[in-house]
Amino acid sequence: MxxxxxxxxxxxxxxxxxxxxxxxxxxxxxxxxxxxxxxxxxxxxxxxxxxxxxxxxxxxxxxxxxxxxxxxxxxxxxxxxxxxxxxxxxxxxxxxxxKSDHIEIRITSGPHSDSKVLLRPKPNAPCFIGRSKGKKFINNGISLSKDQEVSTTHAKIVVEMSAGSLSDAAFYFVDVGSTNGSTLKGEMLEPEVKVKIVEGMEIKVGGSTLKFILG
Missing domain, CATH: 1.20.5 (Single alpha-helices involved in coiled-coils or other helix-helix interfaces)
Incomplete structure (x- = not known):
């Protein structure tokens, strides 16, 4: 012993x-x-x-x-x-x-075409878009894992509330400094600049086009 x-x-x-x-x-x-x-x-x-x-x-x-x-x-x-x-x-x-507290994204072109995702961004908890398969992209974000033109973390969707109410939420798209950038109506978006999302807006990230439908 x-x-x-x-x-x-x-x-x-x-x-x-x-x-x-x-x-x-x-x-x-x-x-x-x-x-x-x-x-x-x-x-x-x-x-x-x-x-x-x-x-x-x-x-x-x-x-x-x-x-x-x-x-x-x-x-x-x-x-x-x-x-x-x-x-x-x-x-x-x-x-x-x-207004609603969620936003629907329909992917209309690219490797993930004809798919859609329902997102619920929260204050200080944005929804991320990118090629990554991490949890934050899978659970409440968009994983474009098949699109090689998309950066690992490409962009994010943030929400701002009026008077602290989700019923008056406004959504914004932000390119976080991706390699290939994001375009709206053919114009390249500035990195880290918020772009307010409106009904039917289409933004291209990499080889994928995202159409935004407000709930």
Whole structure:
């Protein structure tokens, strides 16, 4: 038992075995050191995997909480708008139609043609567009992975609210400094400059054309 504890202590402070795979010339002590070291590496790898899983789980939970909070804010705002609309109707004035908190993008040309994506950008949480297959592009963004003319992170869609209400949201397209740039009606857009999105607007990124439909 004391010998095993000694070997465990040695493994934790340094490798006491030859390089490479075990062979017949290794001593029993060297083989024990090697075996315990392999076990230690495997344990660390499993721990890292579990930690990453926990981080992903926490991230998803935080996103859900943020979404629920935004929904609660929007519901409260919608109730206020409906009350205001009812009041205006009684005075003979037409209530103002509220805007939506989402935007639909239809891809009309390029390798991903005939596909569409529904995005819900949040304040301080834009939706990214690019060739990447990362989570932020897949979950609430646009991954144009087959379009080799698109930069890894090409552009983003941001939202700005009036009086803190998602029902009065305005959406903007921003090229983040892509290699091939983005064009609107044949004109190259300036990097890091917000372009307000209007119904039916078409912007070309790389070899793909994105048509924006406001909800």
């Amino acid at each position: 004391d010998d095993t504890a000694s070997v465990m202590s040695a493994v934790s402070t340094g490798n006491k075995f030859p390089q490479g795979e075990p062979h017949d010339e290794w001593t029993i002590e060297e083989l024990l050191h090697w075996s315990l070291h392999q076990y230690q590496l495997k344990t660390h790898a499993q721990a890292d995997h579990y930690i990453e899983q926990l981080r992903d789980h926490c991230s998803r939970e935080c996103q859900d909480i943020t979404t629920l909070h935004q929904m609660a804010v929007e519901m409260a705002s919608r109730t206020n708008n409906e009350n205001a609309a009812s009041s205006l109707t009684t005075t003979g004035k037409s209530p103002r139609k509220s």
